[in-house]
Amino acid sequence: DAKTTQPPSMDCAEGRAANLPCNHSTISGNEYVYWYRQIHSQGPQYIIHGLKNNETNEMASLIITEDRKSSTLILPHATLRDTAVYYCIVRSTGANSKLTFGKGITLSVRP
Amino acid sequence: SAVISQKPSRDICQRGTSLTIQCQVDSQVTMMFWYRQQPGQSLTLIATANQGSEATYESGFVIDKFPISRPNLTFSTLTVSNMSPEDSSIYLCSARTSGSSYNEQFFGPGTRLTVL
Numbered sequence: 001d002a003k004t005t006q007p008p009s010m011d012c013a014e015g016r017a018a019n020l021p022c023n024h025s026t027i028s029g030n031e032y033v034y035w036y037r038q039i040h041s042q043g044p045q046y047i048i049h050g051l052k053n054n055e056t057n058e059m060a061s062l063i064i065t066e067d068r069k070s071s072t073l074i075l076p077h078a079t080l081r082d083t084a085v086y087y088c089i090v091r092s093t094g095a096n097s098k099l100t101f102g103k104g105i106t107l108s109v110r111p
Numbered sequence: 112s113a114v115i116s117q118k119p120s121r122d123i124c125q126r127g128t129s130l131t132i133q134c135q136v137d138s139q140v141t142m143m144f145w146y147r148q149q150p151g152q153s154l155t156l157i158a159t160a161n162q163g164s165e166a167t168y169e170s171g172f173v174i175d176k177f178p179i180s181r182p183n184l185t186f187s188t189l190t191v192s193n194m195s196p197e198d199s200s201i202y203l204c205s206a207r208t209s210g211s212s213y214n215e216q217f218f219g220p221g222t223r224l225t226v227l
Contacts, residue, residue, distance in 0.1 A: 041221075042220060042221075043115075043203050043205075043218035043219050043220050043221050044154065044203075044218045045218070046215055046216070046217070087153070095141075095142075096159075098144075098156055098159070099144075099156075099205070099216050100156065101146075101153045101154040101155075102153060103153050104153060
């Protein structure tokens, strides 16, 4: 069973920030929050991950609440090419841990 | 980062036949995985491909239906055996590299299988 819950869909205007929420209330202390996205007809693409501190890279920012029970992925300036399904996943860093996908959230960026 | 390629990219097969999908990674990786994505659905893990030993299958998947090989650290195959229309899906290969602090996992482009 997926350990995260996400709204099924959301949209935003091109050029605006897209804030994608994720709940992971049962997250364990050794589990990271990962975000992947899947653009239509492609394999999933890694975006960002974090443990408890906020993280930023060239693609996005990840804001994790202090209690770690939820997080938000922020795409600062969404473009039409950001239209995709975004998956929030929790996974431990153990050698045999697995990446388990939930249903994700479909982000539609409108012109 | 690792680049993953899969062959074939797509195929249309007849019921009762088998198809072998190849996955090649451009660098040595510690773990390789096979996922299935049925139409309109999310990804489901089929198995972990273990180098030099039998694959580890997830609940609901069996070796007779989805035999997997991994002869070295950069290559794996998945066979979909005795196919039926219900096997029509996208099959994705995935790999996890070593040496990074968080063991980033990469995905291939997928193989789109249609069974008639």
